[in-house]
Amino acid sequence: MGIDRRQFIRIAGISTLLGLGGKGAWELLFPGQLEAAFLAEPVALKAKRWAMVVDMTKMDDATAKLCIQACNRVHNVPDLANPINPKDKVPPEDKVRWEVKWIWTDHFHSAFPGAEAEFLPERVKALNFLLLCNHCDNPPCVRVCPTKATFRRDDGIVMMDMHRCIGCRYCMAGCPFSARSFNWRDPRPFIKEVYQDFPTREIGVVEKCNFCAERLAKGQMPACVEASRGTLLFGDLSEPRSPVREALKTYFAIRRKPYLGTNPQVYYIV
Amino acid sequence: MADYKNEFGVFAERPKVEKKFYDGNKIIVGLVIFFAIVTLPFWKNVGKVIPAPQPKLDTPAIAKLTEKKCVMPTDWMRANHMQLLIDWREEVVRSQAQSGPSDFRVFESPDGRKFLASLSNTCMNCHSNKTQFCDQCHNYVAVTPTCWGCHLDKELKVAQVEAK
Amino acid sequence: MLEKALVGSKRYYVLLAVLLGLMALGFLIYLRQLSFGLGITGMGRDVSWGFYIAQFTYLVGVAASAVMVVLPYYLHDYKAFGRVTILGEFLAVGAVTMCLLFIVADLGRPDRLLNIIKYPTPNSVLFWDMIVLNVYLLLNLVTGWMVLESERHEVPPPKWVKPLIFIAIPWAPSIHTVTAFLYAGLPGRGYWLTAIMAPRFLSSAFAAGPALLILLCLVVRRFTKFDPGREQIQSLAKIVTYAILINVFFFFCELFTVFYSQIPDHMLHFQYLFYGLEGHGRLVPWMWFSMLGMIATAIALVFPKVRRNENTLALACGMVVITTWIDKGLGLMTGGFVPNPLEKVTEYWPTVPEALITLGVWATGFFIITILYKVAVSVKEEVSGPAHW
Secondary structure, X not given: OOOOHHHHHHHHHHHHHHHHHHHHHHHHHOOOOOOOEEEOOOOOOOOOOEXXXXXXXXXXXXXXXXXXXXXXXXXXXXXXXXXXXXXXOOOHHHHHHHOOXXXXXXXXXXXXXXXXXXXXXXXXXXXXXXXXXXXXXXXXXXXXXXXXXXXXXXXXXXXXXXXXXXXXXXXXXHOOOOOOEEOOOOOHHHOOOOOOOOOOOOOOOEEOXXXXXXXXXXXXXXXXXXXXXXXXXXXXXXXXXXXXXXXXXXXXXXXXXXXXOOOOOEEEEO | OOOOEOOOOOEOOOOOOOOOOOOHHHHHHHHHHHHHHHOHHHHHOOOOOOOOOOOOOOOHHXXXXXXXXXXXXXXXXXXXXXXXXXXXXXXXXXXXXXXXXOOOOEEEOOOOOEEEOOHHHHHHHHOOOOOOOHHHHHHHOOOOOHHXXXXXXXXXXXXXXXXX | OHHHHHOOOHHHHHHHHHHHHHHHHHHHHHHHHHHHOHHHOOOOOOOOOOHHHHHHHHHHHHHHOOHHHHHHHHHXXXXXXXHOHHHHHHHHHHHHHHHHHHHHHHOOOHHHOOHHHHOOOOOOHXXXXXXXXXXXXXXXXXHHHHHHHHHHOOOOOOOOHHHHHHHHHHHHHHHHHHHHHHXXXXXXXXXXXXXXXXXXXXXXXXXXXXXXXXXXXHHHHHHOOOOOOHHXXXXXXXXXXXXXXXXXXXXXXXXXXXXXXXXXXXXXXXHHHHOOEOOEOOOHHHHHHHHHHHHHHHHHHHOHHHHHOHHHHHHHHHXXXXXXXXXXXXXXXXXXXOOOOXXXXXXXXXXXXXXXXXXXXXXXXXXXXXXXXXXXXXXHHHHXXXXXX
């Protein structure tokens, strides 16, 4: 007699596995070849540990706004309050929910929760601190990403690989600074002026400040630093003469939630 | 009749069933309908002539080039541009140089020319006519590359520049 | 044996049809979610995990509870549970399938699902979660099926089944330990950063799972010719009682640590859940119902009279399921994200599309459970005849 139902299913299953696995093995053993090499641009800025110092003694709201606008412009960050087509208007509570922000401002008790004091100088109470991803040295978001879509580069920048992100949002849960945003819907209807030299993002991936890695590679300072009129200092912490080291030698600077051990690399002179 | 054994090792009576093509008519009708539906794309397009894709290279940027050469030779590109783009992507986004610069963005072709490894800023600068170039072949073979959800194709930028 | 699922009473077909309808509805709305984005849910930048992950967390516990019937039978020779191990294992199969479906439903890019396998990341708990869940599904499906088939042919199961069952026993607590570790290792989320997270998961799992199993056994007894057995249900009830008591105790441990130490960051989450914060208090009635109901049910279950009367037992089990679901489903997720790391309150509530997709996945799980239970019960009816114990 021929084979019975169970044997048939077994043979079909194994053939399928061999077929799929065979293709995968072929890819592994004979990957696509590329003989040419990759080089770095001669003007690229290099560092061992990029860091930023935010001088809140010199920062004011107008400057902060310039920094935010610069960042949003060169990175095609969607503005949910201003859709291209007025029909795409979004109710305010959805705007708060779906907001994508790489750099923004907030008050002292939100920027430094746990450091609140009952008696603070009025100046500090009124300050709008510029907040962004801290590019931590010991980042919990990198630790939890299941695909290494977010990873820490050797120069200290915590990068996002939008091609690999599966949108699980574990990194958003892991970030103690609420620095990450998710694309809850297609961002393109909310980008009025598209900056042609940088991609947009699609729905379903997480994004955040990338310390303008693409500008550093061209020898330029990050967009916010350039727009900050000297209130944002950016440099290599491992270089004793860099602007950040000089600033930290002179002024006492605080960081957000240092007790969590994430080792944030954005310092605030208050 | 002790000649039938299942995998539990238990001998059982071989069922006595008459050899007949049960429900034969229904099966044959079903098979005919199935094959008709499965081969629908073939016999529906019999006689239709679909012209071969004709990607156009007549962009202003290419017209300005003295030597009309792409990053790699045309034949190689036709077969491997997808792999090239993936390699570029991995290097530019994920390279983790231990010593030296923090990212590799310049691609050196076998004949010594250097290019910025970027889809939007290198490829699309010359081939700024996505609909007449990239889409021609992609539509023909029904391929939908997922690049364009994020990466910009410069058609708008070139149109804006030309309009000025 | 699957052919046993193809024939049944009219009620059986109606149940399958209803479940299929809900599955279809959920799927259609999921297609809308794929095109519009996860924005159709109530989640947002501050509460970035919501109903889907909450259901997954709850069901991971239910799935692990299969060990509570398998362990006494295989490790301690508690022969009575022989009648219900298959029901526990098939409940686990349905629950784990729902877990996996909820995870997929929650992903922003399900088309890139295989990236977890293509780029394995051992330092990520989510990677291990994927592994343990899938292996657990396979273990329960294979062992349950083999044992059932052997029972049908009235022969002992093949030798390789026993080691798999012995692996499944420690594997079960591991699936929700790993899931608890998803939450318990995040430095920025004070509500979850507690060593007791995994033990709490265990206690609520071993209360909710067997409670659900008791309810399913009562349903099976009522609608089929197979009676899981009174002694079996009573044993399960004892397990539920101990587990729910421990769960309540763990909750009080948490309350003490948080409110005696008076650390604001940790207190704020409990304040939001049970009292309201800055005028926001959507979950407050739910959490009070959950905790008070859980405590009352726990105390009630202590009394043997309550457990022995199968009507009050069913009521108590229903309360256990509901209160643990609110605690782990709504409370755990929202409490972790509210207030956010900047101590701002953004409330969360599931939207209608989100709820319908959730319903679709629950329907899928119960569809699988119905089919598998039909097979199991039909085989048991065939082998042992009408109810007798």
